[in-house]
Amino acid sequence: MAKPSAAPKPPDKPGKDAKLALPVALGLCAAALLGKLLRRGGSARDAPAVEEPMQPVTLAWQGVRCSLESKDKPPRALLQGVSGVAAPGRLLGLLGPSGAGKTTLLNALAGALPLQKGMLLSGDLTLNGATPTPGGEPRGRVQGYVRQEDSLFSQLTVLETLRLAASLRLPAGLAEEAKLAAAQRLVAQLGLTGCAHTRVARCSGGERKRLCLAAELIASPALLFLDEPTSGLDAFAAQSVVRQLSSLAKRGHTVVASLHQPRGSVFALLDDLVLLAEGGRPLYVGPASAAVAHFERALGQARPADSTPAEWLSDLAAVDTSSPEAAAASRRRIEDLVAHWRATEVAASAPEPQAPSVAIVKRCAPQLSWHAQFRLLLGRAWRQVTRDKATLMSRLGSSVFSALLFSNIYWRLPRSQAALLSRVGLLQVSCINAAMGSLIKTLSVFPKERTIVSQERAVNAYGVAPYFAAKLAAELPIGAVFPLIFGAIVYPAAGLTSGVGRIARFMGVLTLESFASSALGMAIGAAVPSTQAALAVGPAVMVLFIVFGGLYTSSETVPFFLRWVPKASLIKQAFEGLVVNELRGATFVATAPGDAATGEQALRRMGFERSTVRGTAAAQMRILLTYWGASYLVLLRRKPRFAAMKPRPTART
Numbered sequence: 001m002a003k004p005s006a007a008p009k010p011p012d013k014p015g016k017d018a019k020l021a022l023p024v025a026l027g028l029c030a031a032a033l034l035g036k037l038l039r040r041g042g043s044a045r046d047a048p049a050v051e052e053p054m055q056p057v058t059l060a061w062q063g064v065r066c067s068l069e070s071k072d073k074p075p076r077a078l079l080q081g082v083s084g085v086a087a088p089g090r091l092l093g094l095l096g097p098s099g100a101g102k103t104t105l106l107n108a109l110a111g112a113l114p115l116q117k118g119m120l121l122s123g124d125l126t127l128n129g130a131t132p133t134p135g136g137e138p139r140g141r142v143q144g145y146v147r148q149e150d151s152l153f154s155q156l157t158v159l160e161t162l163r164l165a166a167s168l169r170l171p172a173g174l175a176e177e178a179k180l181a182a183a184q185r186l187v188a189q190l191g192l193t194g195c196a197h198t199r200v201a202r203c204s205g206g207e208r209k210r211l212c213l214a215a216e217l218i219a220s221p222a223l224l225f226l227d228e229p230t231s232g233l234d235a236f237a238a239q240s241v242v243r244q245l246s247s248l249a250k251r252g253h254t255v256v257a258s259l260h261q262p263r264g265s266v267f268a269l270l271d272d273l274v275l276l277a278e279g280g281r282p283l284y285v286g287p288a289s290a291a292v293a294h295f296e297r298a299l300g301q302a303r304p305a306d307s308t309p310a311e312w313l314s315d316l317a318a319v320d321t322s323s324p325e326a327a328a329a330s331r332r333r334i335e336d337l338v339a340h341w342r343a344t345e346v347a348a349s350a351p352e353p354q355a356p357s358v359a360i361v362k363r364c365a366p367q368l369s370w371h372a373q374f375r376l377l378l379g380r381a382w383r384q385v386t387r388d389k390a391t392l393m394s395r396l397g398s399s400v401f402s403a404l405l406f407s408n409i410y411w412r413l414p415r416s417q418a419a420l421l422s423r424v425g426l427l428q429v430s431c432i433n434a435a436m437g438s439l440i441k442t443l444s445v446f447p448k449e450r451t452i453v454s455q456e457r458a459v460n461a462y463g464v465a466p467y468f469a470a471k472l473a474a475e476l477p478i479g480a481v482f483p484l485i486f487g488a489i490v491y492p493a494a495g496l497t498s499g500v501g502r503i504a505r506f507m508g509v510l511t512l513e514s515f516a517s518s519a520l521g522m523a524i525g526a527a528v529p530s531t532q533a534a535l536a537v538g539p540a541v542m543v544l545f546i547v548f549g550g551l552y553t554s555s556e557t558v559p560f561f562l563r564w565v566p567k568a569s570l571i572k573q574a575f576e577g578l579v580v581n582e583l584r585g586a587t588f589v590a591t592a593p594g595d596a597a598t599g600e601q602a603l604r605r606m607g608f609e610r611s612t613v614r615g616t617a618a619a620q621m622r623i624l625l626t627y628w629g630a631s632y633l634v635l636l637r638r639k640p641r642f643a644a645m646k647p648r649p650t651a652r653t
Contacts, residue, residue: 058085059086059126059256061109061126066108078279086109089271099278100276111132121645144219145224149451153380153452162186163183166179166182167179167368169459186214192210192214195207226245227258229245230259246270272287273287298336377462392478395441403490406490407493415588417588435571436539438479439517442521444531487507491507513571513620520541548566583603
C-alpha cells in the first residue's frame with residue numbers, strides 16, 4: 001500500500017485571523033489607554049470644600065462585657081465588666097498577658113469586634129457624651145484604626161503611599177499641593193524622612209509601623225486605636241513608635257493602644273492604663289503613674305527593687321503555670337486583686353475630659369468622581385505590577401523555561417500518526433502551563449490585597465467598581481506578555497501547522513485562557529479567608545478542570561451530574577480551540593487502515609468535528625466574564641461584620 005503524500009495546506013483567511021486575535025488586541029488597547037488615563041486629571045463632584053478643624057473626642061465606657069457561647073461548651077468570658085475613659089491629650093495603654101482580652105476590648109471600643117456565632121457584647125459607650133450609632137458615618141470619620149499587621153502595597157514608596165492616602169481620604173476640594181504638603185508633614189513628624197522615597201518592601205519593621213500610623217493620621221482622626229503597634233519590633237523601634245503616639249496625644253488626639261509586655265521606657269510614656277487579667281477581668285483602670293501605689297496598697301508590700309513597674313504589673317496579672325501549686329496561688333492573688341479593684345473602682349480617679357461634651361462633628365468625606373478614583377487606583381496598580389521585578393522575572397523565567405523544555409520534547413514534529421498524538425499532547429500541556437502560571441500568581445497576591453482594599457473601603461476611600469476596573473486595566477497588558485512569549489518560542493520550534501493566522505489564533509487562545517485563569521484566581525481569592533486557603537482551593541479546582549479538559553475524558557462518558565464541568569473548564573475550551581486550530585485543514589501520513597489521514601478525521605474521533613476556534617473563544621470569554629462578575633460581586637458583598645454593643649442591663653455594673 002503506497003503512502004499518500006501530504007496535500008498542500010489551504011491558505012489562511014486573513015479576515016478571520018484579525019477577529020480571532022481579539023485577546024491580543026484587547027491587551028494592546030489597554031496598554032495604549034493606560035498612559036492617557038494616568039495623565040488625565042480627575043475632578044471632584046462638588047465645589048471646593050474646607051475641612052473643619054479636628055474636634056477633640058472623649059471616649060467613655062461602662063461595664064463592657066463580652067462572651068462566647070456554644071452548644072457543647074460553657075460560655076467563655078472574654079471581658080468582664082470593664083469601665084474607663086480615654087481623654088484627649090492622653091495616651092491610654094491596654095495591658096495584660098496573652099488571652100487577657102486586650103485586643104477584644106480595643107475592638108469593642110472601636111466598634112470593630114468581628115462578629116462570631118454565639119458572641120454577646122454589652123456595655124455603655126459614649127463619644128463626647130453621645131452614644132454612637134453602630135457603624136454610623138460620624139464615628140467612622142473621626143476615628144482611625146491601625147491594625148497589628150502591616151497592610152501596605154509593597155512596591156509603592158513611603159511618600160507615594162501617603163500621597164495616595166491623602167488624595168483618597170482628604171476632601172476632594174483640597175488642592176493637590178495641600179494634600180502633598182499634608183503627606184510631607186507626616187513624613188517629617190513620624191521620622192520617615194530618610195525612607196520617604198524607599199519602597200515599602202525595603203523598609204524596616206519600625207518604619208512600616210510608622211507608615212501605617214501615618215496613613216491613618218492623614219485624615220486627622222481625633223480618636224485613634226492601635227492594636228499592638230510594637231509587636232515584632234526591637235526595643236528601640238518599639239520605643240520610637242510609642243514616643244510618636246505620646247507626641248500625637250499631646251497634640252490633642254485621643255490615643256488608645258494595646259501593648260504586650262512593654263519595656264520600662266515604653267510604660268513611662270503612658271498617661272493612662274487599663275490592666276486586664278485572665279478572662280478580661282480588670283485589675284486597674286486609671287492614671288499609669290498611680291498604678292504601682294494602688295497595687296502596693298492592695299498587696300501590703302512595696303514593689304521589688306529589682307523589677308520595673310511594667311515588669312511588676314505584668315507579673316501580677318499573669319498566671320504562673322510552672323506547677324499546679326504556682327498556678328493556684330497566682331489565680332488566688334488575681335482574684336484578690338480583682339476584688340480589691342471592684343471595691344475601689346468607684347473612688348478611682350479617672351482623667352478629666354479636656355473637651356466639652358458636645359455632639360461629634362461630621363468630618364468631610366472624600367467625594368472624588370468615579371474617574372478620579374479610577375485614575376489614582378490605576379496608577380497604584382500599575383506601579384505595584386511593573387515594579388515587582390522579582391515576580392515579573394520569575395514569571396518570565398518560568399514561561400521561557402517551559403517553552404524551551406516543551407520545544408526540546410516536541411522538536412519539529414513530523415506528520416506521522418505518532419506525532420499526531422504528540423501534537424495533541426503539546427497543546428494540552430500548553431493549556432495547563434498557561435492556566436497554572438496565571439492562577440498561582442493571582443492566588444499568591446490577591447487575598448492579601450483584598451485585605452488592604454477591605455480596610456480602605458471601610459473608611460470610604462473608594463468604591464469596588466473603580467478599584468476592580470483599575471486592577472484589570474493595569475494587569476491585563478502585563479498578563480498578556482507571558483503566553484505570547486511562550487507561544488513565540490514553542491510554535492515554530494515544535495513545527496506546528498504554519499500560517500500567520502494559525503499562529504495568531506494559537507497565541508490569542510492561550511492569552512484569553514491566561515486571563516480566564518487569573519479571573520478564576522480572583523474569584524477564589526475574594527471568597528476564601530487567607531492566602532493559604534486560596535493556594536489550597538485553587539489547584540484543586542484546576543485539577544478538576546484538567547481531568548475534564550478534553551484529553552482524558554469524553555463528553556459522552558461524563559456522568560450526568562458532572563456534565564457542567566467541561567462547559568466550565570477553561571482548560572477544555574482552550575484545548576479544544578487549539579486542537580481545532582492545529583488540525584483543521586492539516587494532513588498526516590496514513591500507513592494503516594484506521595489512521596487519520598486528515599485533521600478532520602482526527603477531530604471527528606475526538607468529538608470536536610463541529611467545533612470552531614471562534615466558538616471556543618466565545619465560550620472562554622463567557623467563563624472569563626463569569627469569574628470577573630463573581631469576583632466583583634463577592635468583593636461588593638463581602639463586608640466585615642462587627643458585633644453591636646448592646647446597652648448593659650441596669651442591674652449589672
